[in-house]
Amino acid sequence: MCLAIPGRVQTVYESDGVRMGKLNFGGVVKDVCLAYLPEVQEGEYAVVHAGFAISKVDEATAAETLRAFAAMGALADELGEEMG
Amino acid sequence: MPDLNPDVWTCPLPLRDYPHIVMGHGGGGKLSTELVEHLFLPAFRNSALAPLGDAAVLPPVAGRLAVTTDCYVVRPLFFPGGCVGDLAVNGTVNDLAMSGATPLYLSAGFILEEGLPLADLGRIVDRMAAAARAAGVAIVCGDTKVVDRGHGDGCYITTAGVGVVPDGVNVGVQQAKPGDAIVVSGPVGNHGIAILSIREGLEFESRIASDTAALNGLVTEMLAACPDLRAMRDPTRGGLAATLNEIAAASHVGIEIDEPAVPVDDEVRAACDLLGLDPLLVANEGKLVVVVPAGLAEKLLATMHRHPLGTRAAIIGTITDRHPNLVVARTAIGGRRVVSTPLGEQLPRIC
Amino acid sequence: MKYLNEFRDGDLAQRLSAEIRAAVTRPWAIMEVCGGQTHSILRHGIDQLLPAEVELIHGPGCPVCVTPVSLIDKALAIAATPGVIFCSFGDMLRVPGTREDLFAVKARGADVRVVYSPLDSVRLAKENPDRQVVFFAIGFETTAPANAMAVHQAKRLGLINFSLLVSHVLVPPAIEAILSSPTNRVQAILAAGHVCSVMGYHQYPPLAERYRVPIVVTGFEPLDLLDGIRRAVLQLEAGTHIVENAYPRAVAFAGNRPAQAMLAEVFETCDREWRGIGTIPASGWRLKDEYRRFDAEDRFAGPDFRSVESPHCHSGEVLRGTLKPNQCPAFGTACTPRTPLGATMVSSEGACAAYFHYGRLIDLGTERATCPT
Numbered sequence: 153m154c155l156a157i158p159g160r161v162q163t164v165y166e167s168d169g170v171r172m173g174k175l176n177f178g179g180v181v182k183d184v185c186l187a188y189l190p191e192v193q194e195g196e197y198a199v200v201h202a203g204f205a206i207s208k209v210d211e212a213t214a215a216e217t218l219r220a221f222a223a224m225g226a227l228a229d230e231l232g233e234e235m236g
Numbered sequence: 237m238p239d240l241n242p243d244v245w246t247c248p249l250p251l252r253d254y255p256h257i258v259m260g261h262g263g264g265g266k267l268s269t270e271l272v273e274h275l276f277l278p279a280f281r282n283s284a285l286a287p288l289g290d291a292a293v294l295p296p297v298a299g300r301l302a303v304t305t306d307c308y309v310v311r312p313l314f315f316p317g318g319c320v321g322d323l324a325v326n327g328t329v330n331d332l333a334m335s336g337a338t339p340l341y342l343s344a345g346f347i348l349e350e351g352l353p354l355a356d357l358g359r360i361v362d363r364m365a366a367a368a369r370a371a372g373v374a375i376v377c378g379d380t381k382v383v384d385r386g387h388g389d390g391c392y393i394t395t396a397g398v399g400v401v402p403d404g405v406n407v408g409v410q411q412a413k414p415g416d417a418i419v420v421s422g423p424v425g426n427h428g429i430a431i432l433s434i435r436e437g438l439e440f441e442s443r444i445a446s447d448t449a450a451l452n453g454l455v456t457e458m459l460a461a462c463p464d465l466r467a468m469r470d471p472t473r474g475g476l477a478a479t480l481n482e483i484a485a486a487s488h489v490g491i492e493i494d495e496p497a498v499p500v501d502d503e504v505r506a507a508c509d510l511l512g513l514d515p516l517l518v519a520n521e522g523k524l525v526v527v528v529p530a531g532l533a534e535k536l537l538a539t540m541h542r543h544p545l546g547t548r549a550a551i552i553g554t555i556t557d558r559h560p561n562l563v564v565a566r567t568a569i570g571g572r573r574v575v576s577t578p579l580g581e582q583l584p585r586i587c
Numbered sequence: 588m589k590y591l592n593e594f595r596d597g598d599l600a601q602r603l604s605a606e607i608r609a610a611v612t613r614p615w616a617i618m619e620v621c622g623g624q625t626h627s628i629l630r631h632g633i634d635q636l637l638p639a640e641v642e643l644i645h646g647p648g649c650p651v652c653v654t655p656v657s658l659i660d661k662a663l664a665i666a667a668t669p670g671v672i673f674c675s676f677g678d679m680l681r682v683p684g685t686r687e688d689l690f691a692v693k694a695r696g697a698d699v700r701v702v703y704s705p706l707d708s709v710r711l712a713k714e715n716p717d718r719q720v721v722f723f724a725i726g727f728e729t730t731a732p733a734n735a736m737a738v739h740q741a742k743r744l745g746l747i748n749f750s751l752l753v754s755h756v757l758v759p760p761a762i763e764a765i766l767s768s769p770t771n772r773v774q775a776i777l778a779a780g781h782v783c784s785v786m787g788y789h790q791y792p793p794l795a796e797r798y799r800v801p802i803v804v805t806g807f808e809p810l811d812l813l814d815g816i817r818r819a820v821l822q823l824e825a826g827t828h829i830v831e832n833a834y835p836r837a838v839a840f841a842g843n844r845p846a847q848a849m850l851a852e853v854f855e856t857c858d859r860e861w862r863g864i865g866t867i868p869a870s871g872w873r874l875k876d877e878y879r880r881f882d883a884e885d886r887f888a889g890p891d892f893r894s895v896e897s898p899h900c901h902s903g904e905v906l907r908g909t910l911k912p913n914q915c916p917a918f919g920t921a922c923t924p925r926t927p928l929g930a931t932m933v934s935s936e937g938a939c940a941a942y943f944h945y946g947r948l949i950d951l952g953t954e955r956a957t958c959p960t
Contacts, residue, residue: 154623154648154729154781155512155586156807158590158837168740170706174441178506178588180433181441185706188732188846197590199784199837200510202586202676202726203704204733206846207784207837209590214836221599221810224606437702496597506588511703512677514630569600569809571632576944579924583677583701586730587622587649587934 156201158209159184161194175200257352262382275358276378279365284341284376292376294341297400302337304328305396311389313356316430317445321360323521324393325367325375326450330470333452334524336407336459337399339371344378344395349388360391371450373397404463411466412487414557417533421454421524421540422447422548423499424476428518428582429507438511438584442503449522454543458526461539467527474578475517479525480563481577491563493553493575512585516565517578527555590836594808595631603813604636607820611640615823616772617816618765618908620758621727621779622649622934623807629941631809641820644772644908645941647761647864648779650725651678651934652906654754655860657894659684662752664890665721665883666697672715674708675723677701682933685894705737712741712749721883724751729781731755731872732846735853738874738881750883753873756859758782759790760870766798770909775819777805777812780834785850787842791830799828806834853878862930863896863903900929905938912942919943 159175164186166172171186175198184198189205192198197209260267277285284292308324325342332339344364348357368375375395427446432438451470458465467487471479476498484491500508500515508515522545528536533551540546563575619625625645628634634643647653663684666673673689680689680701693699698718702708705722712720724734734751741749758779765773778791783804795802801822805815815833822828832838850872859871874882899917904910912918912931922928924940931937 154621154727154779154807156729156781156784156837157509158588159510160589168744170736170740177510178591179442179503180444180506180510182510182703185704185733185736187736188843188849190845199781201729201781202733203706204736206729206732206781207839207843210836211590214590214593217814217836218593218599221603221814224602437700437707502588509588509591567630567632568595569597569631569633569636571635573629573632574944579681583680584703585678586676586726587626587651587678 154201156199156206158197158199160197161186161192164194173205175205255354257348257350257354257357257382259350259382259384262348262380268380271380275361279361280368280375282374282376284374292341294376297340299400299402302332302335302399302401303396304331304335305394306331308393308395309389310431312434313360313390315434315446317427318448319360319363320391320393321363322367322448324395325364325371325373326448326521327472328395328397329371329373329450329452330524332397332399333450333455334407334468334470335401336405336455336465336468337401338456339373339397339399339452341376341398342368342373342395344375344393346378346380347388347392348380348382349390350382350385352390357391367450371452405459407465407468409467409469409483409486412483412489412527412555413466414489414555415530416466416527416555417530417551418480418491418493418553418555419526419528419533419537419540419549420476420498420552421451421526421546423501423504424471424520424523425500425504425508425515425518427521428475429504432511432584433507440507440510442507444501444503444507447520447522449545451522451524451545454540454545455524457539457543458536462528462532462536464532465526465528465536468524470524471520473519475515475519476525477514477516477563477575478577480575483525483527484561484563487555488560490556490559490561491553492556493563493565495565496568497550497552499548499550513582516575517582530554591808594806594810596810600636600809600813603810603817607641607813607817608638610817610820610824611638612824614640614642615774615820616642616644616908617775617777617819618644618646618773619777619805619812620646620648620762621782622652622937623781624777624779624805624812625649625938625941627807627809627812633809633812636813637816641816645938646765646908647861647906648727648758649934649937650727650730650754650756651682652902652930652937653756653861653864654679654682654725654930655862656684656896657860658752658754660890660894661884662723663687663689663692665752665887666692666699667695668719668887670718672698672700672711672718672720673723674700674702674711674720676725678934679723679725682930683927685892705733706740709737709740709744709746709749712746713744716748718748719886720749721887722749722751724753724755727756727758727779727782728786729779729784731854732785732843732849735849738853738878739849741881742878750881750886751874752883755854755872756861757870757872759794760867761861763794764864764867764870765907766794766800768907770907772908773800775801775803775823777815777819778802780804780806780811780838783834783838783842785843785846787840788830788832788838789840795828795830801828802830804830804832804834804838806837861906863900863906865903897928902929902931902939905931912939915939
């Protein structure tokens with residue numbers, strides 16, 4: 153279930169009284185309902201499922217997660233060197 | 237795409253009289269004749285077609301004949317990068333080229349739906365003529381029928397193709413051997429995604445265009461450089477996955493591909509991620525997969541890179557005697573997965 | 588694509604895998620609840636980066652797999668009704684009912700359309716006032732806000748020709764049903780990240796505590812899944828059972844409040860039948876009274892026959908993780924993706940289809956199987 157993909161909010165508009173946006177997914181632009189992310193701004197990233205943005209991407213946290221993974225790598229490297 | 241302007245068309249009168257296809261255009265009477273004389277003939281113009289005989293009579297050729305036929309049904313008729321007319325020429329030319337044949341002649345059968353704008357038919361025929369010129373083939377015979385409105389998607393085209401296989405050329409999907417290299421001529425998935433991008437209910441904006449193109453020029457260069465090509469096929473419906481599985485099954489071999497080595501445009505990959513599709517299963521209309529003895533792979537690749545349709549050609553895998561009939565991909569993170577032939581059309585999924 | 592490609596990095600994946608190998612000392616069975624995660628695991632070959640001790644059990648989080656056959660039959664009957672435009676996500680078209688699937692109904696003339704967003708079906712209703720437009724509202728908590736918005740919009744716009752065929756199911760009751768089963772083998776749970784994006788994960792600490800099972804909120808990309816598994820293994824080895832969030836860039840503890848408000852406005856909890864599993868109390872959502880007039884089940888008559896599941900299908904045991912797909916007598920013989928007996932053979936992330944497509948690697952013998960056996 154629940155294929156959801158991060159896209160960048162390109163423009164925000166309203167349609168039939170509902171907050172909508174054009175989101176850019178790596179060069180592919182699709183209309184997405186932003187009703188559930190009233191605070192999301194142009195330039196920010198949101199996770200989209202079935203045409204609906206369901207959560208903002210916390211960009212700082214994303215970077216932190218990747219840094220943590222890389223740090224694990226560094227530990228593995230050191231261990232590898234010791235073993236080698 | 238050049239729009240048909242009735243005012244500058246060879247003979248504007250019939251087009252003005254009937255801006256849409258009517259049943260009479262397929263009735264064999266005067267309207268049929270006008271359609272042929274004012275639309276098909278000026279576009280396809282060649283000496284074999286000109287006499288409008290019951291059959292085109294062609295000069296003898298040296299070598300084995302290759303014959304193929306294919307039907308072209310696409311909705312919508314016009315899409316980013318081409319139209320049904322481009323597919324009808326390029327698809328059949330490519331089927332000939334994949335068997336090692338030099339394509340020579342095509343036939344063209346049209347099933348038109350009543351109400352099709354004549355301007356649309358003009359554009360389609362125009363594109364067919366341009367594609368045939370580009371591929372160096374002549375459309376030498378044809379037929380047109382009209383069906384009631386609501387009984388067709390505007391225009392269906394069937395083309396048959398005749399080509400000649402030069403002596404010494406012997407390619408076939410059953411000839412792949414363990415150790416051989418597998419090369420793809422460029423990025424995959426563009427055609428299928430271009431079509432999806434304008435399908436009702438799924439529309440999205442992108443720069444993705446169909447890759448429809450005739451590959452016979454590229455194949456000629458490839459065969460000149462490496463006459464020992466083992467197998468060639470164009471990965472159309474079912475994508476790269478279906479083609480690789482066909483080769484594996486026909487040759488009773490296994491195939492290992494390195495998934496990150498398969499060229500995929502970023503936007504195509506993004507569209508696939510968005511809709512839950514696998515780019516390996518998405519259709520192409522201007523790509524080929526070729527199996528070549530490993531020692532010749534680099535030479536072949538260099539040749540392909542010099543051709544405009546092969547600039548992004550890449551070695552994507554090898555033939556193996558392990559796991560016969562199975563196509564296995566090594567993924568970007570170092571895992572492995574089986575690449576199966578798709579059951580039918582891939583549908584966008586939410587889960 | 589940003590925030591996607593970085594989480595598919597091969598080098599970091601190998602490093603996370605090394606961490607898991609270093610941590611594991613004995614066999615563990617971990618269930619990824621969500622079918623999307625199953626798909627990702629198979630698609631990227633993630634399980635092959637795991638030590639032999641870690642067994643992944645594919646959970647029931649696939650709406651294609653768990654939508655009951657009686658509701659599929661209802662969908663088929665509605666779709667076949669003259670004048671109806673039946674809208675569905677692409678996922679549901681090949682799911683077999685008692686006699687056939689939506690493709691077969693379409694082939695006989697029904698107007699069945701694949702849509703990307705439920706709002707597309709509202710637009711169709713607006714554009715076709717003389718037709719009845721029915722949307723097949725399947726899915727878990729992730730999809731429910733989208734479907735809720737569709738019916739909310741229809742009501743606001745006064746579209747009397749729009750209705751929903753609702754089959755919403757909920758993750759926490761399913762997890763509880765699995766963990767409370769006497770035959771349960773699952774020792775840790777990877778909770779579905781996108782469900783938690785909507786609902787938050789405050790429902791999980793009581794479950795983790797009651798069943799003494801670590802629960803890790805997990806994303807869908809290879810690094811996310813490997814990190815979820817890593818955290819689960821670390822907890823299992825340490826003997827702890829807390830709820831962790833391994834997908835913090837898209838999941839907050841409280842979830843998405845505006846979405847939850849809309850869900851509360853449109854839906855109410857109900858018992859739901861899960862295909863192959865049976866009825867789980869309070870495990871689904873149905874339209875509230877204020878929206879009941881948009882319920883396609885009320886608007887259209889059901890099929891005039893009794894829905895029956897193939898007696899040879901063991902998908903329930905498969906969904907609970909007590910039977911491996913290839914241990915089913917029908918697997919690969921009477922039941923294949925081309926001729927599926929049950930939904931787990933249809934969905935690309937259904938455990939049986941997954942085994943059929945990817946499990947052939949098992950036969951290679953020289954390496955670890957894609958699907959652990």
